[in-house]
Amino acid sequence: MRRIWSFGSINADHAYRVPHIPRPGETLAARGYTLGLGGKGANQSVAAARAGADVRHIGLVGRDGFWAVDRMRALGVDVTHVQAGDVPTGHAIICVDDAGENAITIFSGANRANDLGHVTAALAGAVAGDLLLLQNETNLVGDSARIGREQGLFVIYSAAPFDAEAVRDVLPHVSLLILNAVEAAQLQATLGNLPAGLTVVVTKGADGADWVGPDLTLHMPAVKVTVVDTTGAGDTFAGYLAAGLAEGMDPEAAMALATRAAAIKVTRAGTADAIPARAEVS
Numbered sequence: 001m002r003r004i005w006s007f008g009s010i011n012a013d014h015a016y017r018v019p020h021i022p023r024p025g026e027t028l029a030a031r032g033y034t035l036g037l038g039g040k041g042a043n044q045s046v047a048a049a050r051a052g053a054d055v056r057h058i059g060l061v062g063r064d065g066f067w068a069v070d071r072m073r074a075l076g077v078d079v080t081h082v083q084a085g086d087v088p089t090g091h092a093i094i095c096v097d098d099a100g101e102n103a104i105t106i107f108s109g110a111n112r113a114n115d116l117g118h119v120t121a122a123l124a125g126a127v128a129g130d131l132l133l134l135q136n137e138t139n140l141v142g143d144s145a146r147i148g149r150e151q152g153l154f155v156i157y158s159a160a161p162f163d164a165e166a167v168r169d170v171l172p173h174v175s176l177l178i179l180n181a182v183e184a185a186q187l188q189a190t191l192g193n194l195p196a197g198l199t200v201v202v203t204k205g206a207d208g209a210d211w212v213g214p215d216l217t218l219h220m221p222a223v224k225v226t227v228v229d230t231t232g233a234g235d236t237f238a239g240y241l242a243a244g245l246a247e248g249m250d251p252e253a254a255m256a257l258a259t260r261a262a263a264i265k266v267t268r269a270g271t272a273d274a275i276p277a278r279a280e281v282s
Helices: 040-050 066-074 116-123 141-150 164-173 181-191 233-246 251-265
Strands: 004-007 011-017 032-038 055-062 078-085 090-096 102-107 131-134 154-158 176-180 199-203 209-212 217-220
Touching (some): 032 040, 032 066, 040 066, 055 066, 055 116, 116 141, 131 233, 154 164, 154 233, 164 181, 176 181, 181 199
Parallel strands (some): 004 055, 004 131, 011 090, 154 176
Antiparallel strands (some): 011 032, 090 102, 199 209
């Protein structure tokens, strides 16, 4: 199995259960509150590790974030390359309504204070053929993608939250691009045609997911479940997809594995802590 290197965000998730997503100017009483591990980077690392992959996370937290690093370690992620600095740990304010839909506000904090020397030194341990997971919640995404491609890594990039400038910087180095349907529309409107030879996976929630590449196009139907919380479903999909590819699965098998994992995740409240283990998915 190839190793997965994940350079990404680590957040404290403040999740509030609400009857509906608050409207502008509205004050709404929450029915419940939890504090948990989150951030697209941490979520994807945990998902890949829970799927059985060897995952090395690269990132930064504040002095207030040691608990998050400990939790990642407990969930199977190698956190040797996670540093602590003076900028507060990133956090997210998440409102989840009765239909399981969410609205999220993110404070980037330490996630935007990563040092290029640290990232470069960490990736020096990677070997050609390893996978590199990236998202848009940190600084240095373009530099990391470039380093990964130069070292012969398979670069998987989740272009979320969508940022046109970041996408332009990263795309030349990407092996596999993951988008949801909204992000795919934003990308098309912003950039038009994608680079030739790029493989794109578009997740569509209840409508499943599409793999579109130069040599293969396939649709993976969604698994029908009762939705409790969609937070982290896309990250669960991405992490499991990476793990499947890392262990040598063909795209269809890896997509099927990722789809099942994401379906289980949405039946549970929470983010990283709610991602299923491989034994629950297979």
